[in-house]
Amino acid sequence: MEKCDATMKLLRRKIDRFLEQWKADANHKPLIVRGARQIGKTESIRQFARTHYANVVEINFVFQKQYKQIFSDGYEVDQIIKNISLIDPSITFPDGTLFFFDEIQDCPDCATALKSFRLDGRYDVICSGSLMGLYYKQIESNSVGYKQDYEMHSMDFEEFLWAKGYNETLTADLLQHMIEVKPLSETQMKVLMDIFKDYMIVGGMPEVVSTYIRQGNFSGTLELQRQLLLDYEEDITKYAKEGIERARILSVFRHISVFLAKNNKKFQVSKIATGARNREYIGSVEWLANAGIINPCYCMEIPELPLKGNYNPAQYKIYFKDTGLLIASLDEESQEDLRGNRNFGTYKGAIYENIVGDMLVKAGYGLYYYRNEKSTLEMDFFIRDARTLIPVEVKSQDSSTKSLVKLIESERYPDIHYGIKLGYRNIGFNGQFYTFPYFLTFLFKPFLRERGNANQ
Known part of the structure; x- marks a missing residue:
């Protein structure tokens, strides 16, 4: 039974290949990665972002609660960017930026904004949320047809x-x-x-x-x-x-x-x-x-x-x-x-x-x-x-x-x-x-x- 070098990448995940295929699709939609807590969603997305994007904007709605208000003036992408800049003027938004919105179960408005990101087309968006507390019926509009969902599990055999x-x-x-x-x-x-x-x-x-x-x-x-x-x-x-x-x-x-x-x-x-x-x-x-x-x-x-x-x-x-x-x-x-x-x-x-x-x-x-x-x-x-x-x-x-x-x-x-x-x-x-x-x-x-x- 042939082995590879386990030290090169300790926890390789199947989502890695999926994310690469998602990005390679010219018509890819904003992505929501769902799953139970602590199964590796955030780390997998971060690792993908580091190796595939020159600029990444990461927002965690649990640890950075102030960013929940970025949707308070509506869901247009330019308005969202303006509000992010007001909170942190050092963040830049060149075309091709990846927005990584983490813990979206604490900010249902984020999922509603995905339609605007899809129609705008300048940026890629990946959201991550715990299935616990992530109920779409609480969301004003869950961007049906303008997003893709991926359910992640803990590591399989x-x-x-x-x-x-x-x-x-x-x-x-x-x-x-x-x-x-x-x-x-x-x-x-x-x-x-x-x-x-x-x-x-x-x-x-x-x-x-x-x-x-x-x-x-x-x-x-x-x-x-x-x-x-x-x-x-x-x-x-x-x-x-x-x-x-x-x-x-x-x-x-x-x-x-x-x-x-x-x-x-x-x-x-x-x-x-x-x-x-x-x-x-x-x-x-x-x-x-x-x-x-x-x-x-x-x-x-x-x-x-x-x-x-x-x-x-x-x-x-x-x-x-x-x-x-x-x-x-x-x-x-x-x-x-x-x-x-x-x-x-x-x-x-x-x-x-x-x-x-x-x-x-x-x-x-x-x-x-x-x-x-x-x-x-x-x-x-x-x-x-x-x-x-x-x-x-x-x-x-x-x-x-x-x-x-x-x-x-x-x-x-x-x-x-x-x-x-x-x-x-x-x-x-x-x-x-x-x-x-x-x-x-x-x-x-x-x-x-x-x-x-x-x-x-």
């Missing part, structure tokens, strides 16, 4: 591999193994699984990853993760508008790991507060999902296509957006077991489910599961290719796959032709389902695309 020093050669090799259904070597399995276990513990938050890479161990990472959890709670208190709503959101957030520890992992509102009703908390779950903190996984009514139109919004599991934060939320004894003994099979398999769910979301999938009323048939996740519904089973132990086989063989589920089983297993196919090691989840999209092309 491929980015983690880059941070460890690997490059695209490894990714291409792994994908080719999947396409050819060619098992990995013993060395490949061991090395990559060890890296993957570190990724589960560390997660993808850039500061945590950077600390882990720099030190070569987990020292200090747990403290950083726990502080992030506290920061999320603080932001919930800040951005949730009403006291009742705030209390419900916090209650949901604090109970995620509680329900993941149970066998069926279904989030049950009735058990988090006396007399609580699901309809009262659906908004809280949506709020946390929109804030980029959780990945809700909805129960399908029937295992058939389409996915988006075939689920029950009142039945769901909740996974942390970052598995490192799930592990950080556990008790001290679990921490010692996981970090010391790497016993990831404990906790009712929730850690493996959480990491697979997060990898699927970062690959562009929505999360759906199935469990019938008698609990005789259940499946962890479903994804799809162009024509087929694909059940994905996540195994923390090498146990049987009764539900997976039943879904594939039964004539009751005509949309299902094959499945995927994830575990500590090598690449294979038995005629009914593929087996893959967990760490290959990030390659499902290109694998299914290549598989579909080959079967046409």
Whole structure:
């Protein structure tokens, strides 16, 4: 497995390539980069700005509150520039300048001004905002048609591999193994699984990853993760508008790991507060999902296509957006077991489910599961290719796959032709389902695309 020089660029991100493509497009629009807090939005944009623009105007609406008033006289670009100059006359605005407006959730008027910047055409604009508190319905006009949105996540497994020093050669090799259904070597399995276990513990938050890479161990990472959890709670208190709503959101957030520890992992509102009703908390779950903190996984009514139109919004599991934060939320004894003994099979398999769910979301999938009323048939996740519904089973132990086989063989589920089983297993196919090691989840999209092309 070929490595590159990890010291040249410690935390390379996928947004780097996107930003270059955005700038290269002659018709690019003002860009809003959205995502949860502390996932690396600001640093990625700054790095891009430093290397691609001769002049950059950066304004942070949280730390530089005086700049919120630059839109008070209207949204025309010349008026905005005039007001910026009044606050700081040393700032210059040559054509081709990049305006970087950071933390726009604290200044909704900024998003309204993007239409004017687009029509003016002299300047490029990139905005960054935490999904927490970034609600377009609070904005007078959100410049529909005059902006582009990009949602950023914490680091996925491929980015983690880059941070460890690997490059695209490894990714291409792994994908080719999947396409050819060619098992990995013993060395490949061991090395990559060890890296993957570190990724589960560390997660993808850039500061945590950077600390882990720099030190070569987990020292200090747990403290950083726990502080992030506290920061999320603080932001919930800040951005949730009403006291009742705030209390419900916090209650949901604090109970995620509680329900993941149970066998069926279904989030049950009735058990988090006396007399609580699901309809009262659906908004809280949506709020946390929109804030980029959780990945809700909805129960399908029937295992058939389409996915988006075939689920029950009142039945769901909740996974942390970052598995490192799930592990950080556990008790001290679990921490010692996981970090010391790497016993990831404990906790009712929730850690493996959480990491697979997060990898699927970062690959562009929505999360759906199935469990019938008698609990005789259940499946962890479903994804799809162009024509087929694909059940994905996540195994923390090498146990049987009764539900997976039943879904594939039964004539009751005509949309299902094959499945995927994830575990500590090598690449294979038995005629009914593929087996893959967990760490290959990030390659499902290109694998299914290549598989579909080959079967046409």
